[in-house]
Every structure is written in structure tokens, then in C-alpha cells.
Amino acid sequence: MMFNRQSIWFVRGMAAAFMVCAATVARADLRVDITRGTVEAMPIAVTDFVGRTEAEAQFGRDVSSVISADLERTGLFRPLDSKAFIQDAAAVNVMPRFGDWRVINAQALINGKAEMIGDGRLKMEFRLWDVFAEQQMIGRAYTTVPGNWRRVAHIIADEIYKRITGEAGYFDTQIVYISENGPPNRRVKRLAIMDQDGANHQFLTEGNELVLTPRFSPSRREITFLSYYQRIPRVYIFNLDTGRQEILGDFPGMTFAPRFSPDGKKVIMSMAEDGNSDIYTMNMGTHVRKRLTKHSAIDTSPSYSPDGKRVVFNSDRGGSQQIYVMDSDGRGVKRISYGKGRYATPVWSPRGDLIAFTKMRGGRFFIGVMGKDGSGERLLTEAFLVEAPTWAPNGRVLMFFREDPSGADKKGTRSRLYSIDLTGDNEREVVTPLDASDPAWSPLIP
Amino acid sequence: MRFKILALFAAAALIAGCETAPDETAASGGSGGAQATVSAQPSAAAATAQRVGPAPGSKEDFVVNVGDRVFFGFDKFDVTADAQAVLKKQAAWLQKYPNVGIIVQGHCDERGTREYNLALGERRANAVKDYLSALGIARTRVRTISFGKERPVALGHDEAAWAQNRRGVTTLAAD
Known part of the structure; x- marks a missing residue:
């Protein structure tokens, strides 16, 4: 997908002069420190982007x-109710009356406009104050086909998040996961994909065969996963552009746990031969x-370090x-891992x-993180x-699945x-149409 | 291999738990007719006198009169004494019907992570295969498949259910 991206220059002379003056006032930059726990959410005003026509x-x-919901879900921002807004959106677009926004305690203000341009494309610009x-x-404009409006909204939310927190955002991303329904002994599992906020949900397989553990390629155009197609469990590649799935390689035993x-050139995974699972790569x-690996113990769940030089994995060799x-x-x-309990994934x-890992101890399951040398273990939930x-993709948020006993x-x-x-x-909770497991978060497209 | 084949003379009399094993509905799905009777039934006339049970050599015969499954301890894949007794009966039955191929499924309870359990299920299925092989069943007759924690047979989230789900199930292959 292509976007024209440009900074909005100070197009309104008078206002620009005023802003330059204001900028000289010594003040710490508006900032949310996301590395601290229990940060008080920043009150923020997201005005409706204006348009000349009803469609715009x-x-x-x-x-x-969409921007407002993205920011709210981070827990770092508290979008204010638009009923409290004093200045209307059209006037904000000319120039914010900052006093009006201070009164309602908005620390940041977002405005913008949507415009259909000559060639049938949609131009959207926003400013953060x-x-x-x-x-x-920050101020930027994006031009795209109208059908992409949602993605542009996520990209704008990413820009805002980045400008205020100093960290890359993660809103222009997708989740691939396993959709589940039916009783536990006859569970139907389907590959499904959706935007990070649950929009554009799509099932990728019909549920005729058991599928598990999908993961994105770095380009996010492919998904590697385990399928029991024809009752033979093997790693497959699903191509999102063609909708085709292909078995990965010709392995004599079960292949599983792919990443x-x-x-993006290789898939790392386990292969079981004569009952023993070791780790392999396939170019x-x-x-x-x-x-x-070549060990009589179980070796599985491999995951590369981002520089590709190291691999972390799960083994019961000890x-x-x-x-x-x-x-x-x-x-x-x-x-x-040296804490008490069993560690996995x-x-x-x-x-x-x-x-990040799953830990099992005392009949309970935990999600936690540790340093790459195992130090500083922290359990999150x-x-x-x-x-x-x-x-x-920014390494600040984790997604996982949770199972609870249900029914009368x-x-x-x-x-x-x-x-x-x-x-x-x-x-x-990340809301899905049916039950869900095995989520994988996509990378951002640079 | 940690798996050890224990002395063959240790034929335990007890195979409790197997007769009442639940039906393997989900896991034995597959294409229609996959589990059809694999050997000719005795003629109806010859059978009428006493036989009301399953036809010898049939899937039902195997499940009811032999026992199609063995159970494992938590995070274990060693063949217990109880399991050995069942597998000896399976081996004897398979010697009697030498044209039957089998698929051994390895299953786990829900108290593990998905990928590890796939590996553990594979170990369990192979532990059964190895034991049958040691009893003279050709390895070429035996295929294995792991379902990890994907196909529990007992519902519920307690040890009673988990113990039923940590299992190796021998199913008769289609043709």
C-alpha cells in the first residue's frame, strides 16, 4: 500500500508566527513515560476531523x-467526552483556542480534516497540539484510496503515540490467531486474521482440519502454522496475497512450532523423528x-533474537x-530459567x-518476562x-490467550x-467473534 | 531413550480402567469407513448360537475385548505395568490379525503448553509403538500421530479428567 506522506508546514502565516513565539516558552515537552507502572492516563481531546461534504x-x-479508541486502549491516554468540548472542530481547524481546551484539562489536542481530491483519492491530515x-x-497529511481510511487512522494514532511517548506505536498491525468453537473434545479450529483493534475480521480456513500456532512473516504477507491436513501434522505457509497454503518441505516426521x-528467509521449527523432537531450520x-539440536530430550518452541544471531527455545533436557x-x-x-516451576513458550x-514466557507452577499458569540472560524475572498475570x-512490535505490550472453565x-x-x-x-480482553487462542502480533510495516 | 522395555514376564492381571474407556469419537473421525471391519466375519449361521458381542477381528472386538488405550503419568511417557498388560493383549490380537495396520495416537492433558504437549504426545505414541515392536509387531504396521492437548476424551478440569486424557490410543488403520 502506498501513501503520500508529508509534513504540514506552517501554512497560515499569522498563526505560524504566533506558534513560533509560543515555542520559545521554556517548558518540558508533553510526554508520557510508558516505562513506569500505573501511569495516570493523559487527558486528550480528539476532535472529529472536518470535511466539506457529508461524505468527507x-x-x-x-x-x-478509530484514533481515539486506539489511544484509549493503551491505558496511557484518556480521550475526553466530546460533549465537554467548548471550541467546535471547524474552528479548531482554523486555529485552536488553547484556553478552551485548558478549561476541560485536555493536555493534548488532535484535529484534522478529510478531503476527497481530484483523482478519487482521500486526503487526510492531522495535527497534534x-x-x-x-x-x-506534529502535523502530517496522507493520501490514499478511500477504502484504506482505517489504516490511515491507525497510522495517525501511531504517529501521535510515538510523538508523545517517544516509542514506536503498534496500531497499524494485525493479529493472526486460532478461532475456536464447539466442545473441548470436538473443538473446531480455524485460522483467522483481524486488525489489532478487531476490525476487518476474516477466517482463513474452514475448520475441516485442525490448525494451530500461526505466526507472521516479517513482511506480514505470509503466515506459518501447523495444519493436520489429511491427518498429517506438518508446518505450512499461508500466503495472504494468493490465499494459497503450501506444506513447508518434505519431512519424515511431524513438524511443528514454526516461526x-x-x-524472513528461514522458518525455525521442531521436527519429531521416532518420538524425539529437535530444532531445525528450513530455508x-x-x-x-x-x-x-540433537538431544534425546524435547526441544521445541524456538524463537530468534531480532538480530537473528541467537535462538531461545524450550527443552526438558534438564x-x-x-x-x-x-x-x-x-x-x-x-x-x-532457574526459578521454581516449569517454563515454556x-x-x-x-x-x-x-x-516473554509461559510459566507453570503450583497448578497455575503465568505470563512473564525475563532478561535475555534469565535475570530479572517478572510475572505479569x-x-x-x-x-x-x-x-x-514496539516490545511494550504482550498478547496471550486465557482459558477458563465454563458452562453450568x-x-x-x-x-x-x-x-x-x-x-x-x-x-x-481483545474481543473476537468466537473463542480464540494462539495469537500472533504482526510487525509494523516500516 | 529413557524408555525401557520392562521384563516381559511381568504380565499384570489388572487392566482396570480400560473396559470402560470412552469412545474415541473425535479422534477416530477421518474419512467414512476408515474403521470398517478388517477381517471376514464368521457366517451368521455359525455365530447365532452364542455370540452377541463384537465380531472377532473388528474394531469393536479390539476396543471391547483387548482395550485400545493406555494411560500415562503427568509429563511422563514411560509404559507403566498396567499399560504393558494392555499392550501385550494388543500385540497378541495383532499377531492373530496380521493384515491389520494400526495408528497410535499420543494425547496429553490440558495442564501443559501446546507445543511441548505436541512433542510429549509424540513421545507417548512412540513409547507404545516401541513396546509393541519389542513384542514382535513389525514397525511398518504401526504409524504414530500426536494430538498434544487438542483432543481430550474426558471433559472437566480436574485430575480425574486429566488422567483419562494422558493416553495412547491404538486405532485400526483403514485398509
């Missing part, structure tokens, strides 16, 4: 509501397959399930600094069963997706 105005309202400094923090390498271009790291050629295997953070953390007799299972901040705050 409708785009404007829709874009604003620091209300107390009376200063524009792409950071350069998608050359079809060369390489064995990384007697119980623990987390190990090794070089990407299989050398230098070292255990890093390690996933390297996109920032490279942390490893616990339940009857939580499993399979996946990182938002508590013999059923309710399985849903949740997201949680790295601080352990802001745990929220």
Missing part, C-alpha cells in the same frame, strides 16, 4: 473514533534444511521444561532486551491457564485473547 465529514468522524505549551507537536527468522528459497538459548548455528546451548522481544505470549458444570472451556502492558497494568 463521515470519513472524518470515523477516523477520529500541546495545549499548555500552545504549540503544534520465521527476522530476515524457504534454497529448501536447505539444517538441524540445530529433567523439566526450562528455557535455553543458543547461537543460531546450534552451538553454545545455555539454560537461562519463550519469545524474544522485538527490542531484543527481554524474553496468572490464571487457571494463560499461554503463548506474543509481542507488539464448569466442564467446558472459554478461551479468549488478552493484552497486557509490560508493566503488568492494563490487562484487557
Whole structure:
């Protein structure tokens, strides 16, 4: 998808002069520190983007509501009720009257406009203002086909998040996951994909065969997953552009637990031979397959470090399930988890600094993070069963699934997706049409 | 391999728990007729006198009179004494019907993570295969498949259900 992206220059001479003056007032930049726990949410005013026609105005309202919802879900921002707004959106678009926004305690103000331009494309521009400094923090315009309005809204929300927190956003992303329904012993599982906010939900498979553990390629145009097609469990690649699925390689035993390498050229996974699971890579271009571990224990759930030089994985070679790291050629295997309990599903953070995991202890399941050397373990959430953390591309938020006993007799299972901040705050359900498991967060497209 | 084949003379008399094993509905799905009778039934006339049970050599015969499943301890894949007794009966039955191929399914309870359980189910299925092989069943007759924690047979979230779900199930292959 192509966008024209440009900064909005100070087009209104008088206002510009005023703003330059205002900018000289010494003041700390408007900022949310997202590394602290329990941050008080920043009050923020998102006005409806204006339009000259009703169609443009409708785009404007829709874009604003998507931006507002994105920011709200982070737990870092508190969008104010538009009923409290004093200055109307059209006037804001000429020039904000900052006093009006200070009165309702909005610290940041967002406005913009939607415009259909000559060639049938939609142009959307936005500005973010620091209300107390009376200063524009960022302004940009995007031109795209109208059908892309939602994606542009997410991109704008990412810009705002980035400008205020100093961290990359994660709103222009998708989630691939396993949709589930039916009783636990006859569960129907389907590959499904949706935007990070639940919009544009689509089923990718019909549920005729069991499918598990989907993960995005770095380009996010492909998904690698496990399918029991024809009752033979093997790793497949689903191409989102063609809708085609293809088996990955010709392996004599079950292949499972696949993930792409950071350069997208390889898939790392487990293969079971005569009952024993070891870790292999398969080069998608050359079809060369390489064995990384050779051990009589279970070796599975491999995940690359973002630089591709290291691999973290799960093994019971020490007697119980623990987390190990090794070089990407299989050398230098070292255990890093030493706490009490069993550890599983390690996933390297996109920032490279942390490893998220599932932990089992005392009949409970936990999602936690530890340093890449195993230090500084922190547990973020616990339940009857939580499993399979996946990182938002900025490495600040995790998504996972949670299962709870359900039904009158508590013999059923309710399985849903949740997201949680790295601080352990802001745990929220990610709403899906049916039950859900095995989420994987897409990267951002640079 | 940690798996050890224990002394063959240790034929335990007890195979409790197997006779009442629940039907493997979901896991034995597949294409229609996959579980059809694999050997000729005795003629109706010859059978009328006493036989009301399953036809010898049939899937039902195997499930009811032999026992199609064995159970494992938590996070374990060693073949217990109880399991050995069942597998000996399975091996004897398979010797009697040498044209029957089998698929051994490995299953886990829900108290583990998905990928690890796929690996553990694979180990369990292979532990059964190895034991049958040691009893003289050709490895070429035996295929294995792991379902991890995907196909519980007992519903519920307690040890009673989990114990039923940590299992190896021998199913008769289609043709």
C-alpha cells in the first residue's frame, strides 16, 4: 500500500508566527513515560476531523473514533467526552483556542480534516497540539484510496503515540490467531486474521482440519502454522496475497512450532523423528534444511533474537521444561530459567532486551518476562491457564490467550485473547467473534 | 531413550480402567469407513448360537475385548505395568490379525503448553509403538500421530479428567 506522506508546514502565516513565539516558552515537552507502572492516563481531546461534504465529514468522524479508541486502549491516554468540548472542530481547524481546551484539562489536542481530491483519492491530515505549551507537536497529511481510511487512522494514532511517548506505536498491525468453537473434545479450529483493534475480521480456513500456532512473516504477507491436513501434522505457509497454503518441505516426521527468522528467509521449527523432537531450520528459497539440536530430550518452541544471531527455545533436557538459548548455528546451548516451576513458550522481544514466557507452577499458569540472560524475572498475570505470549512490535505490550472453565458444570472451556502492558497494568480482553487462542502480533510495516 | 522395555514376564492381571474407556469419537473421525471391519466375519449361521458381542477381528472386538488405550503419568511417557498388560493383549490380537495396520495416537492433558504437549504426545505414541515392536509387531504396521492437548476424551478440569486424557490410543488403520 502506498501513501503520500508529508509534513504540514506552517501554512497560515499569522498563526505560524504566533506558534513560533509560543515555542520559545521554556517548558518540558508533553510526554508520557510508558516505562513506569500505573501511569495516570493523559487527558486528550480528539476532535472529529472536518470535511466539506457529508461524505468527507463521515470519513472524518470515523477516523477520529478509530484514533481515539486506539489511544484509549493503551491505558496511557484518556480521550475526553466530546460533549465537554467548548471550541467546535471547524474552528479548531482554523486555529485552536488553547484556553478552551485548558478549561476541560485536555493536555493534548488532535484535529484534522478529510478531503476527497481530484483523482478519487482521500486526503487526510492531522495535527497534534500541546495545549499548555500552545504549540503544534506534529502535523502530517496522507493520501490514499478511500477504502484504506482505517489504516490511515491507525497510522495517525501511531504517529501521535510515538510523538508523545517517544516509542514506536503498534496500531497499524494485525493479529493472526486460532478461532475456536464447539466442545473441548470436538473443538473446531480455524485460522483467522483481524486488525489489532478487531476490525476487518476474516477466517482463513474452514475448520475441516485442525490448525494451530500461526505466526507472521516479517513482511506480514505470509503466515506459518501447523495444519493436520489429511491427518498429517506438518508446518505450512499461508500466503495472504494468493490465499494459497503450501506444506513447508518434505519431512519424515511431524513438524511443528514454526516461526520465521527476522530476515524472513528461514522458518525455525521442531521436527519429531521416532518420538524425539529437535530444532531445525528450513530455508524457504534454497529448501536447505539444517538441524540445530540433537538431544534425546524435547526441544521445541524456538524463537530468534531480532538480530537473528541467537535462538531461545524450550527443552526438558534438564529433567523439566526450562528455557535455553543458543547461537543460531546450534552451538553454545545455555539454560537461562532457574526459578521454581516449569517454563515454556519463550519469545524474544522485538527490542531484543527481554524474553516473554509461559510459566507453570503450583497448578497455575503465568505470563512473564525475563532478561535475555534469565535475570530479572517478572510475572505479569496468572490464571487457571494463560499461554503463548506474543509481542507488539514496539516490545511494550504482550498478547496471550486465557482459558477458563465454563458452562453450568464448569466442564467446558472459554478461551479468549488478552493484552497486557509490560508493566503488568492494563490487562484487557481483545474481543473476537468466537473463542480464540494462539495469537500472533504482526510487525509494523516500516 | 529413557524408555525401557520392562521384563516381559511381568504380565499384570489388572487392566482396570480400560473396559470402560470412552469412545474415541473425535479422534477416530477421518474419512467414512476408515474403521470398517478388517477381517471376514464368521457366517451368521455359525455365530447365532452364542455370540452377541463384537465380531472377532473388528474394531469393536479390539476396543471391547483387548482395550485400545493406555494411560500415562503427568509429563511422563514411560509404559507403566498396567499399560504393558494392555499392550501385550494388543500385540497378541495383532499377531492373530496380521493384515491389520494400526495408528497410535499420543494425547496429553490440558495442564501443559501446546507445543511441548505436541512433542510429549509424540513421545507417548512412540513409547507404545516401541513396546509393541519389542513384542514382535513389525514397525511398518504401526504409524504414530500426536494430538498434544487438542483432543481430550474426558471433559472437566480436574485430575480425574486429566488422567483419562494422558493416553495412547491404538486405532485400526483403514485398509
